[in-house]
Amino acid sequence: MAKKQLTDRQTRMLDFILQFSEENGYPPSIRQIGKNVGISSTSVVNYNLNRLVEEGYLSRDQKVSRGLRLTEKFLKAAEPLANVIRIPKVGRIFAGEPVPLPSTDSPIFGTDEAIEITRDLLSSTDNLFALEVKGESMIDAMVGDGDIVVMKRELDWRNGDMVAVWLRDKEETTLKYIYREGTRVRLQPANPTMDPIIIENPENLEVQGKVMLVVRQLN
């Protein structure tokens, strides 16, 4: 995969192929490309097409008329970016056990269960995974049975983040707003009528992920 600069002609060719395909529902022929871009010889068009294949911008099927398609690489560069992202659903979350984390090496595929979320609901799109809440033990986080929480796998956190934490001494998972206060850590329930938990020894606390989104489907 060379990463060389495209010539002006080649960019125009890509543009034309995209435009033509959208307008007509099928790709242009070599001669149509040549005519539009201003190349008299079909062999030159052919030559540059192979160039573009080498650069990874499109793929061709030999001996097939109009047998070319744009690569995702190019489509992604041209498109504003697809608006919906798939988030793997890796398990359930409840008070009695630590959060099941996705195995770091596991690809996004492979997980058969996933939810689709529009990108604009999320501020970040990396290292996301989803969990279904089991039981009513997270009520102080205003999260109920069946709700889906989308979390981000992240090591560090900042004051005010809502995180999933595993409390070693209590052997309990909870969702709380987290604040560092000197040597101590304050875990603040989302429900303002409830009291915070103060952790004197941060060793007892294991942040497992940052909550990015909560979705509750009724019906």
Added chain:
Amino acid sequence: MAKKQLTDRQTRMLDFILQFSEENGYPPSIRQIGKNVGISSTSVVNYNLNRLVEEGYLSRDQKVSRGLRLTEKFLKAAEPLANVIRIPKVGRIFAGEPVPLPSTDSPIFGTDEAIEITRDLLSSTDNLFALEVKGESMIDAMVGDGDIVVMKRELDWRNGDMVAVWLRDKEETTLKYIYREGTRVRLQPANPTMDPIIIENPENLEVQGKVMLVVRQLN
């Protein structure tokens, strides 16, 4: 636009064209269609293609190899339908006022503010509108400040629905699970630790919409 019934062959042709186009990025040739559908003669494929054009399922460009494209009419019928829908955000919801409802005649467009939701999060897609929760007054529904509730404008409701109701006597909007119990109505908070409200006189109760989805964005 005739509306005649398609023959088995013609449906298979449409299916194949769609499938082939998705896989290869360009439409199949007449001979490829014939081979796949089981037609030995190119003229027959051609004949049926023209049939389909007459019926409005696709359009062709004469003398152009692979010069066919599916019509929107067919694409709409075949496609599961685009997966993301826009829901207009018509206002805010808080305890002190009735739910702001979208004007019934207002088109989905025109409203500039909207949120995009993937369809699989919703069981229905008609008459939806979204509201942003203001304040902490809905906490007994496990809904907090800034949460977004997606509601469905619907006249009737069934036991167990979560609805937005306007309580005439208390002059208050709340989100509750609703149950009919004889002549009375029970409004059950989502938070199981809280007590239900019993409405003796259903006249005091005005169901404004059915809650379909709650979304909480952190950060």
Added chain:
DNA sequence: CTTGACATAGAACGTATGTTCCGCTAGAAT
């Protein structure tokens, strides 16, 4: 200078592909 890689142009070639024409059959209409 020569050499070689790169880009281009033109022409010739082979074939993949759409088009057309003729013949056949089954069924409905006359």
Added chain:
DNA sequence: ATTCTAGCGGAACATACGTTCTATGTCAAG
């Protein structure tokens, strides 16, 4: 019965289209 039409199959045809070959010009490296 005859006629007409819709649908199918086969073959021949014309050409749109991808491929290949040769020739030319440019430019940096040797």
